[in-house]
Amino acid sequence: MMTRQKLRSEETKQAILSAAGKLFADRGYDGVAMREIAKEAGCSHTTIYIYFKDKEVLLHALSMPPLIELKENFEQLVTQSQLAPETKLIEMSMRFIRFCLLHRSIYSVVFIAKGERVDKEQQDLEINETRVALFKQLGQVLQDVLPLPLGEERLLQFNRIYFFMLHGIVSTYSHTEEPLTDIMDRLSSTFETAFDALLNGFKLKMTNGG
Amino acid sequence: MMTRQKLRSEETKQAILSAAGKLFADRGYDGVAMREIAKEAGCSHTTIYIYFKDKEVLLHALSMPPLIELKENFEQLVTQSQLAPETKLIEMSMRFIRFCLLHRSIYSVVFIAKGERVDKEQQDLEINETRVALFKQLGQVLQDVLPLPLGEERLLQFNRIYFFMLHGIVSTYSHTEEPLTDIMDRLSSTFETAFDALLNGFKLKMTNGG
Amino acid sequence: MMTRQKLRSEETKQAILSAAGKLFADRGYDGVAMREIAKEAGCSHTTIYIYFKDKEVLLHALSMPPLIELKENFEQLVTQSQLAPETKLIEMSMRFIRFCLLHRSIYSVVFIAKGERVDKEQQDLEINETRVALFKQLGQVLQDVLPLPLGEERLLQFNRIYFFMLHGIVSTYSHTEEPLTDIMDRLSSTFETAFDALLNGFKLKMTNGG
Amino acid sequence: MMTRQKLRSEETKQAILSAAGKLFADRGYDGVAMREIAKEAGCSHTTIYIYFKDKEVLLHALSMPPLIELKENFEQLVTQSQLAPETKLIEMSMRFIRFCLLHRSIYSVVFIAKGERVDKEQQDLEINETRVALFKQLGQVLQDVLPLPLGEERLLQFNRIYFFMLHGIVSTYSHTEEPLTDIMDRLSSTFETAFDALLNGFKLKMTNGG
DNA sequence: GATGAATGAGCTTTCATTCAT
């Protein structure tokens, strides 16, 4: 049973997370002050420190759950063997895009300003592991689409290029005010075309080159 | 005729621009203090305010010349009719990448800018014009590569996708500490492969779809 | 008769006092947060405020019992007529030192206090009375050692000087991390030598001067 | 020639040093906020950071000059061979006391809260060196008074005890509001008596023990 | 009696910017 206190506490915590998510997404991690988050969340800035040890922990708490969800989401898709690899890959790509645009603050911090500090190990480790896992999942399916031996130079190259496309799409729209649904409505077919064209280009190279 | 004073003054201004360019590129716009710029430029930090109204104006002043240079660079290339359009396009793309990674602070401001402020109109206008011109030049050459009627839906799509790739590459490496030359040595062939694969993918779609 | 509630309540209070005593001794009054005391005491930090109006009152409550104990300890010693006065005095001095180093936070507040606040009268009065009593006891035994008429100028001087030595010893070691027992093992003979030399010096002066 | 600007700057710096000295002495290093120092000095708290990198550097700047002066003062005295060692020692002790009571903030920080941090090497090294030098000078003269072989256990003990007395006197009066001159007028003869009695006590022990 | 939630005041420090010379 949830006491009324616990409930209120949880509400505050969620309010903080929600406020931080919104503000980080809009103006970036460094561009947002704790006091602003507090104001947006409707509490004092000291209250934030009750729930999160410091600003970085707040970001971490904000990032982990969606990241894990995405990872599990990916896993589910990967193991669905009745789908064609290409269909899987594009579906995963679309979900990745949707995720990054939905959680813009996470995107900028987790996928862009990656791995610098060595100190905050425990935390960054957790995040980093998840990020690596995500990319590995994508890479694996890409390999299914392009039948090249693992470790082959060209596979690595195609992998990189594929991620350029992903990053390019996300970074192009991660600063827009336009709501996610509008973007997806307008552009999801463009995104699919992008991946499709790219994969066809890869295949052509494999045919010619092999 | 330049008086000696004016000359010396111009020198100071250039020293400031040069210092700011170097520091912004290394540590980002927000990561550099005016005092540091001044020290690197060999003048007092108050002197900067004689030449530039504030920090943002300094950044914009810093951005214009390279942008214009790139534009002229592009123009030169475009008008060289003896080159195959595809060669032109890829060369322009590589120069664009090199430019963005060389002037990382400019990149983030010029190509990522959310375009909100209403006050700084005059400046942003100038920059914006140049940016639009650059993209137009790229788009034009893309059209030469892909013979589709202007305004055709697929052309617009391919254009967008091509820019995704450009942004993806640049944004992937714009936060690295690795020097530009190292990046280019390691990856320029990957970048070329990316553009080539993409263009081939486009062409395939045109053949199949038409 | 104590109800069970009162008993439990008293336990909590003692836990707080014990925790505070330990922490204050280790890291000083200002170096310890109320939350830490609470954690060490196994209760909520708000609970502390039920028993003690504020942090300062806690410190004072912490100080009284040991002070009174020391006073009674002194009384016991003073009335043991079979001991030589000099033996008594040195024994009392050693106990005083041991006390101050054991209760370092008390020492700094009780014996170093500037005596300014007017509000906290009631409390400081209590403490002050005890402190005065302690010094009086020491002074009395010193007088037994040095047979000088009460109120004699030299007696007052010797008294002061003797306290300088006491303070000097305590203040030298009151900021060390070294455990009390180690200090006493290493240095108690030095402390005794100090008092002995000083008393002999006093006696010499009395002989020469009288 | 001093420009008016430089003069004004020096005034501000001195005002800050003076304010910090006063406040540190009254309420201790940790008990004083930068804003308070600024207010006392009649400037903004940010101005302090122009002259002193941080709070600790301010303390350092505050401490070094008087410490060095005292050291030189001691050196002068030590090399005056026409004075009896005992006279020298007592004179040095009196100067040490006067110094500590004049610069109470220095006393509490330099002679009490000694050597913990290992990081701020450069600075603390300088201070520490001077402190050690001071104590060495005092110890040397004490050895001249008490002809014992260097390294002899009793010499070390006497040395320690002598410093207890010094610390005791200083710490007893370092928290008083009473002006230095009043203290010295009232008590300098008591202080001299203290040292004299102690030295006689030492000599007595040497005679008896040897 | 006891507690979790919450807060305001305050800390050191940094920075872009202005003022007087």
Added chain:
DNA sequence: GATGAATGAAAGCTCATTCAT
């Protein structure tokens, strides 16, 4: 034109304390 002096605003964070349950 150029500079050193100086500042207000703001940052992340801690703490003793109060309120509602």
